Amino acid sequence: MHLTQLALEAPSRVQRVTGDDSLAERLMEMGLVPGAEVRLLRTSRLGSPIEVEVQGYRLCLRASDARRIEVG
Amino acid sequence: MTVPLRVALAGNPNAGKTALFNALTGASARVANYPGTTVERREATVLVPSGEAVSVLDVPGTYSLVARSRDEEIAHDALTGRLGGERADVIVSVVDVTRLSRSLYLTLQLLELGRPVVVALNLMDEAERRGLRVDVALLAKRLGAPVVPIVATEGRGLDALLAAVRGAAGTESRSPQKTLAAEDLAAVETARAALGSPAAPAVEGEALFYLTSGAGLRARLEPSARAALEPLGGPAFSQRLIAARYALIGQLIDGVSTATAPPGPDRSRRIDRVLTHPVGGLVLFGGAMLVLFQAIYAWSGPLIEGVEAGVGAVGEWLAARLPDGAVKSLVVDGLLAGVGNVLVFVPQLVMLFVGIAALEDSGYMARAAFLLDRVMGSVGLHGRAFLPLLTSFACAIPGVAAARTIEGRDRLVTMLIAPFMSCSARLPVYTMVVSAVFADAAPVLGLSFGGLVITGMYLLGIVGALFTAWLLKRTALKGGAPSFVLELPDYRLPRLRSVGLHVLRQTRAFVVQTGAVIVLLSVILWAAMTYPATALPPEERAAVEARAGDDAEGAVERAQAQHRLAHSVAGRIGHAIEPLIEPLGFDWRIGIGLVGSFAAREVLVSTLGQVYGVGSDVDEGSVVLREALRAAKTSDGSAQAFTPAIGLSLMAFFSLAMQCLSTVAALRRESGGWPWALASIVWMNGLAWLAAFATYRAALWAGL
Numbered sequence: 001m002h003l004t005q006l007a008l009e010a011p012s013r014v015q016r017v018t019g020d021d022s023l024a025e026r027l028m029e030m031g032l033v034p035g036a037e038v039r040l041l042r043t044s045r046l047g048s049p050i051e052v053e054v055q056g057y058r059l060c061l062r063a064s065d066a067r068r069i070e071v072g
Numbered sequence: 073m074t075v076p077l078r079v080a081l082a083g084n085p086n087a088g089k090t091a092l093f094n095a096l097t098g099a100s101a102r103v104a105n106y107p108g109t110t111v112e113r114r115e116a117t118v119l120v121p122s123g124e125a126v127s128v129l130d131v132p133g134t135y136s137l138v139a140r141s142r143d144e145e146i147a148h149d150a151l152t153g154r155l156g157g158e159r160a161d162v163i164v165s166v167v168d169v170t171r172l173s174r175s176l177y178l179t180l181q182l183l184e185l186g187r188p189v190v191v192a193l194n195l196m197d198e199a200e201r202r203g204l205r206v207d208v209a210l211l212a213k214r215l216g217a218p219v220v221p222i223v224a225t226e227g228r229g230l231d232a233l234l235a236a237v238r239g240a241a242g243t244e245s246r247s248p249q250k251t252l253a254a255e256d257l258a259a260v261e262t263a264r265a266a267l268g269s270p271a272a273p274a275v276e277g278e279a280l281f282y283l284t285s286g287a288g289l290r291a292r293l294e295p296s297a298r299a300a301l302e303p304l305g306g307p308a309f310s311q312r313l314i315a316a317r318y319a320l321i322g323q324l325i326d327g328v329s330t331a332t333a334p335p336g337p338d339r340s341r342r343i344d345r346v347l348t349h350p351v352g353g354l355v356l357f358g359g360a361m362l363v364l365f366q367a368i369y370a371w372s373g374p375l376i377e378g379v380e381a382g383v384g385a386v387g388e389w390l391a392a393r394l395p396d397g398a399v400k401s402l403v404v405d406g407l408l409a410g411v412g413n414v415l416v417f418v419p420q421l422v423m424l425f426v427g428i429a430a431l432e433d434s435g436y437m438a439r440a441a442f443l444l445d446r447v448m449g450s451v452g453l454h455g456r457a458f459l460p461l462l463t464s465f466a467c468a469i470p471g472v473a474a475a476r477t478i479e480g481r482d483r484l485v486t487m488l489i490a491p492f493m494s495c496s497a498r499l500p501v502y503t504m505v506v507s508a509v510f511a512d513a514a515p516v517l518g519l520s521f522g523g524l525v526i527t528g529m530y531l532l533g534i535v536g537a538l539f540t541a542w543l544l545k546r547t548a549l550k551g552g553a554p555s556f557v558l559e560l561p562d563y564r565l566p567r568l569r570s571v572g573l574h575v576l577r578q579t580r581a582f583v584v585q586t587g588a589v590i591v592l593l594s595v596i597l598w599a600a601m602t603y604p605a606t607a608l609p610p611e612e613r614a615a616v617e618a619r620a621g622d623d624a625e626g627a628v629e630r631a632q633a634q635h636r637l638a639h640s641v642a643g644r645i646g647h648a649i650e651p652l653i654e655p656l657g658f659d660w661r662i663g664i665g666l667v668g669s670f671a672a673r674e675v676l677v678s679t680l681g682q683v684y685g686v687g688s689d690v691d692e693g694s695v696v697l698r699e700a701l702r703a704a705k706t707s708d709g710s711a712q713a714f715t716p717a718i719g720l721s722l723m724a725f726f727s728l729a730m731q732c733l734s735t736v737a738a739l740r741r742e743s744g745g746w747p748w749a750l751a752s753i754v755w756m757n758g759l760a761w762l763a764a765f766a767t768y769r770a771a772l773w774a775g776l
Contacts, residue, residue, distance in 0.1 A: 017311070020307035020308065020311070021307070022286075023555050023557075024307070024311065025138070025284075025307070025310050025311065025314065026555060026557055027557065028311060028314040028315070028318075029135055029136045029138070029177060029314055030135060030174065030557055030559075031173065031174045031177070031318065033314060033315045033318040033319075034315060036318070041341075042348075044348075044350065044442070044443075044446070045350035046446050048445075048446060049442055049445050049446070049556060049558075051442070051560065055171065055173045055174045056170070056171055056172070056173065056174070057170075057171045057174060057559060057560075058340075058341075058559070058560040059557065059558070059559055059560065060438070060441075060442050060445075060556065060557070060558040060559075060560060061556065061557060061558075062445070062449070062555070062556045065555060065556070065557070
């Protein structure tokens with residue numbers, strides 16, 4: 001399961017970030033590291049971007065990027 | 073005098089780094105770009121209460137020191153002294169206490185650099201409001217670095233911070249130990265030895281920087297070090313390192329920050345429910361933009377008139393005191409006109425900078441990007457590109473400046489396409505042409521034909537912009553839609569002082585840096601349109617006098633001005649480029665207009681007024697100019713010189729061409745040099761030529 005598939009407001013944990021490019025590193029540096037608690041707060045009307053809470057702050061991501069974050 | 077202590081402020085965007093910089097330095101900061109970059113470098117030397125001089129450098133806001141983007145590379149190089157002078161004596165790590173774990177990520181990287189680090193724990197007031205209790209002493213002990221609580225916007229804790237900075241100078245820092253696998257630790261040790269020497273290894277941060285950065289950066293290393301690092305590092309290593317840093321942060325802050333009260337309702341989230349609502353949010357965004365453009369377009373009007381009146385009054389005062397001749401003409405028509413061209417933009421820019429600063433400081437800009445990312449992303453642009461493009465419909469100069477809110481190469485793409493938006497200076501040209509050639513055209517579906525043509529010109533500009541963006545994203549500035557990993561900061565009320573300082577610095581930088589180029593180019597253009605000065609031949613003069621009858625004096629004066637312009641350098645260029653513009657339907661007279669319009673597009677109207685002999689005091693609605701354009705004959709006197717086909721062609725050219733020296737100067741400043749500014753001239757004018765050619769041929773074919 002990945003980040004965009006979470007129910008709204010339901011707490012979950014990052015399992016891993018797929019891919020080995022700079023985007024994967026950027027997402028991890030923003031705090032989306034394995035084990036971090038994450039919640040999906042909102043998806044915009046067209047499905048992208050989405051808003052999540054991680055490390056106690058709020059972050060916007062494109063849905064296509066968020067699909068690389070596996071949660072569970 | 074002793075050398076001032078060099079302090080660098082580093083921190084995440086929105087951590088309050090700029091607020092701290094403002095609180096420490098006030099209005100004295102100098103703003104420049106890092107050489108060859110679009111990244112602003114802010115520095116100021118201040119006297120601290122003890123009387124000591126401290127130089128404060130504001131490092132670009134960043135979440136990490138890994139050089140994945142140019143901005144991050146600059147942040148790293150500015151801290152280590154690779155860029156623009158000496159390395160910092162002390163690094164102040166500005167930390168948002170309400171986002172402690174994410175903020176400490178950068179702090180760990182700073183500690184790895186080995187330089188003395190002082191942690192400024194900012195937004196303590198916000199932490200109190202949320203009922204967070206922070207054990208400052210415990211955090212300092214675990215980090216092994218001084219930690220000072222501050223409230224940057226109110227200037228609280230600054231004395232203690234400066235005292236800690238002085239105390240830290242000359243010491244060394246060491247990052248708390250991360251848990252890494254043995255092979256990764258070995259790789260770090262190998263890299264340290266290769267980058268320094270086995271006896272004096274490089275600091276951990278240096279090794280990690282090159283182990284995690286792309287191959288491009290390793291190219292700047294010595295061949296031997298490069299070879300030693302070749303098999304080390306890479307993406308998997310980077311990801312393990314990031315996870316290890318966050319694991320360490322988890323241990324560091326365990327028990328440091330405790331909630332003393334249950335978290336209340338999140339104010340920012342409640343505001344967001346309205347401001348980023350799919351429908352209501354867009355309506356409110358439209359309203360915000362409407363207010364901003366009212367300010368830029370309408371409310372700045374009286375100020376612009378004031379500037380013009382002021383410049384005009386100074387011109388008259390000078391004209392009355394200087395003897396007639398070349399010097400007077402240079403000062404009044406060249407220099408002063410150039411200065412006027414700079415100052416006339418200032419009111420609009422101030423309005424824009426106030427608007428942007430308020431939108432940024434309040435946290436709304438991130439929400440606007442959230443709302444618009446889907447639309448802008450479809451052409452490969454960032455959600456933030458919207459504002460600069462919209463602004464450019466008023467004027468490309470503030471539009472180019474507004475692109476500063478975008479990061480990296482997407483900022484460059486945005487700046488390069490902004491001048492395609494039909495700015496307010498193109499409108500007089502459209503209006504003049506339409507009133508000259510389409511005044512009697514029948515309405516289409518009840519809409520004025522001229523109005524439709526003008527709308528078409530606006531659309532043509534937008535198409536040119538999108539095409540250019542599409543092309544740039546596939547060639548020179550390759551890269552997919554920019555990753556949109558955007559923090560939503562908490563809403564804050566913009567501070568008057570912060571907005572004021574921002575506007576002051578930005579405006580000063582524009583006047584000084586862009587202004588110098590504009591003035592210089594204006595003087596060159598004045599010279600081209602004035603020299604060589606030739607007199608009207610006596611036989612022509614007599615002919616004009618005979619024709620004119622009553623108003624002989626005025627007619628001779630106009631004929632003299634016309635003759636002089638036609639034989640000036642600009643006039644000769646007009647003749648010389650005639651073969652080039654002939655396929656577009658233009659003759660040498662329009663050629664002069666094109667040359668003149670490089671000072672500012674609306675100058676075309678008055679230049680054509682001079683060329684067609686109706687004097688220079690015409691505006692786009694002038695009946696005289698309209699009649700003169702309609703009556704004008706080709707050089708052999710056989711046909712109408714200004715046909716609807718030529719009018720359409722001229723408008724299409726103006727819609728796409730880069731003819732504004734002020735915009736070129738702004739592009740040069742913002743892109744960090746001439747190459748992109750010159751490329752923009754070549755590309756836009758080439759595209760304009762093709763569009764005008766196609767328009768002219770199509771119009772002829774359609775029988776216009």
